[in-house]
Amino acid sequence: xxxxxxxxxxxxxxxxxxxxxxxxxxxxxxxxxxxxxxxxxxxxxxxxxxxxxxxxxxxxxxxxxxxxxxxxxxxxxxxxxxxxxxxxxxxxxxxxxxxxxxxxxxxxxxxxxxxxxxxxxxxxxxxxxxx
Amino acid sequence: xxxxxxxxxxxxxxxxxxxxxxxxxxxxxxxxxxxxxxxxxxxxxxxxxxxxxxxxxxxxxxxxxxxxxxxxxxxxxxxxxxxxxxxxxxxxxxxxxxxxxxxxxxxxxxxxxxxxxxxxxxxxxxxxxxxxxxxxxxxxxxxxx
Numbered sequence: 001x002x003x004x005x006x007x008x009x010x011x012x013x014x015x016x017x018x019x020x021x022x023x024x025x026x027x028x029x030x031x032x033x034x035x036x037x038x039x040x041x042x043x044x045x046x047x048x049x050x051x052x053x054x055x056x057x058x059x060x061x062x063x064x065x066x067x068x069x070x071x072x073x074x075x076x077x078x079x080x081x082x083x084x085x086x087x088x089x090x091x092x093x094x095x096x097x098x099x100x101x102x103x104x105x106x107x108x109x110x111x112x113x114x115x116x117x118x119x120x121x122x123x124x125x126x127x128x129x130x131x
Numbered sequence: 132x133x134x135x136x137x138x139x140x141x142x143x144x145x146x147x148x149x150x151x152x153x154x155x156x157x158x159x160x161x162x163x164x165x166x167x168x169x170x171x172x173x174x175x176x177x178x179x180x181x182x183x184x185x186x187x188x189x190x191x192x193x194x195x196x197x198x199x200x201x202x203x204x205x206x207x208x209x210x211x212x213x214x215x216x217x218x219x220x221x222x223x224x225x226x227x228x229x230x231x232x233x234x235x236x237x238x239x240x241x242x243x244x245x246x247x248x249x250x251x252x253x254x255x256x257x258x259x260x261x262x263x264x265x266x267x268x269x270x271x272x273x274x275x276x
Contacts, residue, residue, distance in 0.1 A: 015145060026156050038180030038266035039187065039233060043258050044249045065242070104243040108197075108236045111245070112175040112264050120179035128260075130246040 040115040042100070042126040060097040061089050061123075065110045067103065083117050090121035097125040104130065168235065169196040169204050173274050175238035177264020183233075191230035193222055194263075199237040201244040215251040228256060235263045238274065 063082070064071040071077065072085050089096055098118055102111055111128070118126055181187065195215060196204045203210055205218065222230050232252055236245050249260060 018149070022152065022156070026160075029160055033269040033271070035265050035270050035272065036267040037174070037183040038177045038264050039183050039231075039261040040177050040180040040264055041259060041261050044253050044260050045258070102242040102246075104241065104246065106242045107238065108240045108242060108245055109175050109238040111242065112177055112236075112238065112262055115262060116175075116177040116179050116264060119177070119181075128249065130242060130249070 040112065040119055041124070042115055042128050044128050060099050061086070062099045062101065063114050065100060065102040065106045065114060067105045067107070070110055070114060079113050079117070082114065083120070086117050086121050086123065090123055094122050095125060096123060097127060098123055099127055099129060101129045101131055167206050168194065169198055169202070169207055171198050172196050172235050172237045173199075173239070174235065174263060174265045175274075176268075177262070178266060180264055180266065182266050183263065187231070189231070191222060191226040192233060193218065193230065194233045194235060195248050197234065197236040197240050197244050197248060199239045201240060203244065203248060212247045212251040215248060216255050219252055219255040219257055223255060223257070230257075231261060232257055232259070233261050233263050 062073055069076060069078070070082055072082055077085065086098075100111065100114055115126060194205065196202075196207070198204070203212070203215070205215075210218075219232070234245065234248055236248075252258075252260060
């Protein structure tokens, strides 16, 4: 029996179509859009490091985070108001230390919101305290 | 020629190659799906943080997950704060104190659990911590209450 390719000189497209379909299916399955993540840096002073807290308390921004919301330098604020306040503070000095005091029962959401707002205006000295 | 098999002595490799490719694709797809993190953790938006790229995640990095319920885990294995301390100590011995510690805490979790993790790190002398947030919700998944 002579070899097939001499009998039928036409190119057989079937395997190529198979492979192309395979590739299409492969990409359809694998291209799944993933969320992009970011990281928000913060410092965590050692537990019971009251000394540091006392030293810097006058020259800093203090954000208290409770179960219901945030308090900026003694005034209750929404995320929008916090944004405005931090913008003003950052315009004066980007090196200002921001103290974030979280109560134990506060949701993590507020801490991330506050850290994100600080990151937005380039504040880098962020310290997290727990109460 | 009498025997049928000696008519065409060449072995047709095509189906075998097909199957092998199929298997390769199968494993590539399934291995990516291996669970290395707590899938229940939902992260808050953090559009202004530093985007997490491969360079931001050297081999020395440590990811700690905190679920809504307060379950603390690494690579989807539940661990205690003492075990975190041990891991941090090991990393410190290997890489020095400059390695990224990433905390993936659910946006609904209470600060007390985050505190436990942070305290475990600071006790071992790691002060710089990072919280993971969502930079861009490309998958379209939204936060659920």
